[in-house]
Amino acid sequence: MDCFQKFYVGNLPVKASRDSLSKYLGLHATPYLRSSSWVELPQDQSGKPMGFAYVSVPHHMANHLIQLNNTKFQDRRITIQLIHGRGRPQPFRPLEQSSNYAMQSWVGPRNRRYGGQPISYEMVDIPSDKKVPLIDVAVNLANKIFSLDLDFVLDRAINAGVQKMILTANTLQMSDKSVMLANQHPGYLFASVGIHPHFVEKQWNTKNIDIIKRLVALPEVVAIGEVGLDFHRYYSKEAIQIEAFEKQVELACEHQKPLLAHERNSHEKFIEVLKKFRGRLPPIVVHCFTGTKAEMDTYIAMGFYIGITGFICKEKAGKQLREALKDCPLDRILLESGAPYMIPNAPITSLDSVGRSLLGKCQPSRNEPCTLPVVAQMVAKVMDITVEEVAKAAVKNSKRVFNLSHSTDETTLPL
Numbered sequence: 001m002d003c004f005q006k007f008y009v010g011n012l013p014v015k016a017s018r019d020s021l022s023k024y025l026g027l028h029a030t031p032y033l034r035s036s037s038w039v040e041l042p043q044d045q046s047g048k049p050m051g052f053a054y055v056s057v058p059h060h061m062a063n064h065l066i067q068l069n070n071t072k073f074q075d076r077r078i079t080i081q082l083i084h085g086r087g088r089p090q091p092f093r094p095l096e097q098s099s100n101y102a103m104q105s106w107v108g109p110r111n112r113r114y115g116g117q118p119i120s121y122e123m124v125d126i127p128s129d130k131k132v133p134l135i136d137v138a139v140n141l142a143n144k145i146f147s148l149d150l151d152f153v154l155d156r157a158i159n160a161g162v163q164k165m166i167l168t169a170n171t172l173q174m175s176d177k178s179v180m181l182a183n184q185h186p187g188y189l190f191a192s193v194g195i196h197p198h199f200v201e202k203q204w205n206t207k208n209i210d211i212i213k214r215l216v217a218l219p220e221v222v223a224i225g226e227v228g229l230d231f232h233r234y235y236s237k238e239a240i241q242i243e244a245f246e247k248q249v250e251l252a253c254e255h256q257k258p259l260l261a262h263e264r265n266s267h268e269k270f271i272e273v274l275k276k277f278r279g280r281l282p283p284i285v286v287h288c289f290t291g292t293k294a295e296m297d298t299y300i301a302m303g304f305y306i307g308i309t310g311f312i313c314k315e316k317a318g319k320q321l322r323e324a325l326k327d328c329p330l331d332r333i334l335l336e337s338g339a340p341y342m343i344p345n346a347p348i349t350s351l352d353s354v355g356r357s358l359l360g361k362c363q364p365s366r367n368e369p370c371t372l373p374v375v376a377q378m379v380a381k382v383m384d385i386t387v388e389e390v391a392k393a394a395v396k397n398s399k400r401v402f403n404l405s406h407s408t409d410e411t412t413l414p415l
């Protein structure tokens, strides 16, 4: 039995025909595709095209179609959204009546089924007077949890005001992928490369060090990280963590590229390592800071930057951080979603309608960069200033730290 998947294709040029669209989508490629795919161009009462199409394709073509989201068809960037799950072709429900999530799963070789996480095709729509421009300085978009619907995740982030993102890496594979994504979205996505303390036990070897060295030199790589020390979980032994951290700090000094540093229960050793490089250090960002006020004060005194994630929104766990942040100079604050982790799950009553709607766009256990405004709002509340002031300072700090000011202007975003 053949299975089909249905898509909404939007922002079509007026002159688009069924024929030209199906050719563009690759549905003319084989006799089987020609006979099994289906394109419908709805018209209004006067017979004029409505600027969108419904497309039904055999399910093995679905991934191909998603890849074409936001690409140019006859000078227009088209949007392609999955309408609902697998099944035989049937009359389409209007998009707004369908559920927010569609189960996306693929049947691969030997009938193995994989995927299966829900894909949300809901877009973010914030009134322009409520939207503040932001930069997400640490987001794990190279994480495979985003591999099936990255375009939608990017769409939502852009519409939420996130103008640039720095993609962190934890492993060699993620470093490679971050660089690849930065190349696909120049001026919007930037790469960070490095091996996280959790993974140095497995990955810190001569071959990989050489690869990291080559990646660090690339212009699209704007930071080194996540690197650092984690004496909380101890996935790698202390000695190898320290060795890998020192070598990666050395690389950051050589290239004068900022460090996205991970520190957990290792404050003293972390400081000890960095002190060895005093006078040569590039900007240091203590990413996802969750420490004490005394630790924050030490970092500030050393000239470091503090990365704030959704941790600050946690009602109980975030209390200490909220207290510490009250005295943090505004010129040291950077905002990061840390997605897919660190959902800013503030008590629902403390969120405004924008915050609630942004959190509603995420799957239950997967954070997305589109929630960064929620973090900015909480920082504003804690510091008793406006969210615009927080955003302005954080964007300025991000551009200075990561040297982003030379990159593409915000007006040329990929949407």
Ligand SMILES: [Zn+2]
Pocket (backbone or CB within 6 Å): 226, 261, 262, 263, 287, 288
């Ligand atoms: Zn981290």
